[in-house]
Amino acid sequence: MKLPAFLYGRGREARRETRKIITRLRRGQTLPEAVDELGGLIEVAEHPGWVILGGPSQLAGARDGFHLYRLLAELEERHHDEILEPHEEALFESLISREWGVALLMSSRGSYFVLNHEKTLANGRYHRLLDAACEHWPAFESIGPRWSESGSQLDRPLPCSRTLEIVLLHCNIPFEVIQAEQQLGLPELLRRHPPEPEKYTPPSAPPQPRTAEEKRAWFISTYSDYYRSLVEDFDLPPKHLRSTRELYDEDVLAEGLDPADLDPYWNQRD
Numbered sequence: 001m002k003l004p005a006f007l008y009g010r011g012r013e014a015r016r017e018t019r020k021i022i023t024r025l026r027r028g029q030t031l032p033e034a035v036d037e038l039g040g041l042i043e044v045a046e047h048p049g050w051v052i053l054g055g056p057s058q059l060a061g062a063r064d065g066f067h068l069y070r071l072l073a074e075l076e077e078r079h080h081d082e083i084l085e086p087h088e089e090a091l092f093e094s095l096i097s098r099e100w101g102v103a104l105l106m107s108s109r110g111s112y113f114v115l116n117h118e119k120t121l122a123n124g125r126y127h128r129l130l131d132a133a134c135e136h137w138p139a140f141e142s143i144g145p146r147w148s149e150s151g152s153q154l155d156r157p158l159p160c161s162r163t164l165e166i167v168l169l170h171c172n173i174p175f176e177v178i179q180a181e182q183q184l185g186l187p188e189l190l191r192r193h194p195p196e197p198e199k200y201t202p203p204s205a206p207p208q209p210r211t212a213e214e215k216r217a218w219f220i221s222t223y224s225d226y227y228r229s230l231v232e233d234f235d236l237p238p239k240h241l242r243s244t245r246e247l248y249d250e251d252v253l254a255e256g257l258d259p260a261d262l263d264p265y266w267n268q269r270d
Contacts, residue, residue, distance in 0.1 A: 001139040003066045003100050005039030008047055011061025012247045014070045022074060025083055031094040041100060050148040053160050054108040058226045059151030062236075062244055072109030078254075088113070096128055099136045105129060108150075110163040117170055117202045126171055126197040133164065134187045141185060158182045158189070170202075171195030216255070220262060223252055227263040242270065 006017035017038060024034035035041070044051065049065030056073055075084040075091075084091070092113050095101030104110060114120045114129065133140075140147075140157045147160040158164060159182045168178050173193045181189050210218065226248055230241060249259040260266045 001044045001099065001103075001143055002041035003044055003051070003068070003103060004035045005042045006035065007066045007068060007070055008042065008049075009067075010064060010243075011056060011067055011070070012243065014067035015056075015074065015247075018070045018074050021071065022079060022083070025087075026079075031091060032098070035100075044143050044146070049146075050151070050154065051103075051143065051146050052148045052151055053106060053157075054148070054150035054162060057150045058229060058244065058248075060148070061151070061247055062240065063148070063151045065146075065148070068104050069107040069109045071104060072107065072112060076109060076112055084112070092125070096132050099139060102129070102132045102136050103140065106133065106157065106161040106163055108162050111166050114163065114167055114170065117197075117200065120170070121197050126167055126195060129164075129167055130171070130186070130190060130195060134190065137185060137187050156183065156185070158186050168195070170200050171197045172200045219255055220257065223248060224262045224264065227259075227265065231265045231268075238270070245269070 006021055007014050009017075020038055021031075021034045024037065025031065029037070044066065047066075050063055051066045051068065052060050052063060053068055054060060055067060055069040060067065060069070072084075092105075095105050095110075105113065114125055120126055137157075145155055147157045148154055149160040149162065153160060164186065165178055168189075169175060173189075173195065177193055178189070181192065184192075227245070230236060230244060236244065245259075245263070248263075252259045252262055263269075
């Protein structure tokens with residue numbers, strides 16, 4: 001199985017290379033053109049580390065491997081109005097038609113394309129994503145238990161993909177069935193339980209989007225906890241601790257905040 005080179009490394013490196021991809025998208029290049037220009041595809045078996053579907057998170061960012069969530073996370077968080085929303089259909093088509101693209105759609109941020117049930121059903125995305133994932137499933141399984149949900153769980157692709165779980169739920173397959181049979185793999189699970197998205201009934205009152213103030217409060221709380229956990233919950237070598245803190249600092253500064261206000265151990269830094 002081959003994946004884009006720009007997603008490989010630590011989370012910080014993948015984010016830096018992802019921003020180069022986005023620069024090319026802003027200049028009018030297609031996603032495949034941008035990927036080809038920045039290293040193309042590389043063989044997973046020839047590169048150590050995990051294939052990480054969930055993120056960004058403190059654990060995911062600290063791991064070596066392929067950070068599949070990174071591109072869609074960057075687009076959703078920083079370029080939603082400029083790139084993601086106006087080019088949503090073209091981006092989905094670019095991804096769904098390629099093995100590596102389907103892998104990116106399986107990441108936690110691939111849920112962007114399937115959360116609106118009516119829209120997803122009307123566009124046939126449920127069946128298209130499941131069919132494409134089944135087509136490439138032998139390749140996904142061939143790399144072995146290198147898949148990770150957020151940098152902490154190491155397993156096979158289906159148990160690690162929250163987006164596929166959402167799709168299966170929206171296809172009227174009960175959560176208990178998904179949990180009990182996920183180790184069978186996606187093709188066998190679908191053979192036993194054919195998807196029926198038209199029979200799914202979404203909640204009558206979906207949660208309202210968070211306000212800007214709520215998002216800011218969430219960011220402050222989350223990153224304060226990230227900083228705290230680095231010192232209290234993880235035994236990181238000094239170099240790793242510094243590099244991870246610097247990664248968080250960049251995110252905090254990008255939000256217009258001061259890392260010194262969020263890091264409870266700011267005064268203990270080297």
